[in-house]
Amino acid sequence: MAEPAHRRVADAIRAAIERGELEPGARMSTVQQLADLHGVSKETAHRAVRSLVAEGLITATRSRGMYVRNRPRERVIVRDRTVYRDELGYFFDRSAQDWRAIGTPTRGQTVAPAHVADMLEVGREEVVFARDRAMGPPGSTTASQLSTSYLPMWLLTELPVVGKAQTGSGGIYDRIEEHFQVPIEWSEMVYGRPANDEEVAKLGIGEGLPVLVVTRLAAVAPGGRRQVVEINETRMSAEEFAVAYPVQRDASAAWPRA
């Protein structure tokens, strides 16, 4: 056999979904029915089902059946990579401006993930200060994004207010700009990875489905000496959210061309 049976079955089901024969939300045949239909054992049919679950195409719940997922691929909320300001201070996401904290934000000392420690320019074993919060649209009880803010300990020593529960009007960014008397510069990085247990629980994502991680770096350069003052990591369902930004022309790509 060129193509294994379990893959053949998975392909057939996937094709049916993509052709629209199985509509989003529709209940699917049972595993046993799929096995009979394609002339394979129940275990093989189940294996095909497992791949489709891993791909995020269907959901399967014990004793309740399998359903075609209705994926909100159409309604991607697009984040816009520009920093704005209103009376409350800087914000980065116009579509999430009215979102509220879900549950109680936490703060305390912790060891940051390796890549965050590297970007923060502290040792990987070094303790940093972290603020955690879950955000969601007003009225919602489940979070849409998990945000963690990491601060280096030297900044808390130099500017203790950034570690307090109440950081005052404009938050830590205003305190930092007031203290250093220079503008903060931000840059962002996006990557994806499978959701971990915390994200599955708090964001209601399917196990193993991807989350998008937006890592934002805040730096100041008083007197030309650049210092990273904060790393913010925001995690969200990769399926529901997309991040957008303009592409800038380098000098080599100036218009009109020579």
Place this chain on the structure above:
Amino acid sequence: MAEPAHRRVADAIRAAIERGELEPGARMSTVQQLADLHGVSKETAHRAVRSLVAEGLITATRSRGMYVRNRPRERVIVRDRTVYRDELGYFFDRSAQDWRAIGTPTRGQTVAPAHVADMLEVGREEVVFARDRAMGPPGSTTASQLSTSYLPMWLLTELPVVGKAQTGSGGIYDRIEEHFQVPIEWSEMVYGRPANDEEVAKLGIGEGLPVLVVTRLAAVAPGGRRQVVEINETRMSAEEFAVAYPVQRDASAAWPRA
């Protein structure tokens, strides 16, 4: 049993790898040995192995054995969202500038995915022109990125050269700027989703692991009338790649503050 046996076995192996007992590149026990060791059937041991392959932790080759993968977890290649230009034309990724096409690029008419059709401003059932290619570092035989370029049919009618195999110096972007006599403006969007079969096969990603999709929109506005001329979708392993860009200040966030 709270924890299924196949998961227990997978956890044990994963832990051994993460503790460093199994070093990257080391050959692992055979499936049969794992089955005996953990007191499960060969099929169950194999199932544990499948999850680890899907997670990208190990590789398995028929009749040659299973090996611990050495993953570039730390060395994410960071794309830089700026358009540059060299003697060959515009390019978007300095780290991928010397990459070459793997296999033969294809081109032809197709129906684009819904969100691409929307961005291209054509009907969802409408046929568009597509160019597909797999790219990878020089010398490599497996692709690192899959790139698909979608063009609206009206553009091929107005400017037939963009549908040819050879589009001339500077490629379609130079042809488009020459034709409309205005600069192209690009914007990008990033999202993630589980890999599909094509990506699993061509990119060597584990089944169900996330891919990062960078959707780039090219538009021109001759005489102020904005027209979308191309959508490019580039897919890559979300584990190996991250996308970076600067955050820009909106006028409301000007510094110094009022």
Place this chain on the structure above:
DNA sequence: TAGTGGTCTAGACCACGGC
């Protein structure tokens, strides 16, 4: 030829939710 990963089956069993 022997050993490897990989596939497949038939049938047993389990946990859970709805009836």
Place this chain on the structure above:
DNA sequence: CCGTGGTCTAGACCACTAT
């Protein structure tokens, strides 16, 4: 109680490769 997804087994078989 029954039907559901999900687990597990023992054993057969296959394709490939190193020897």
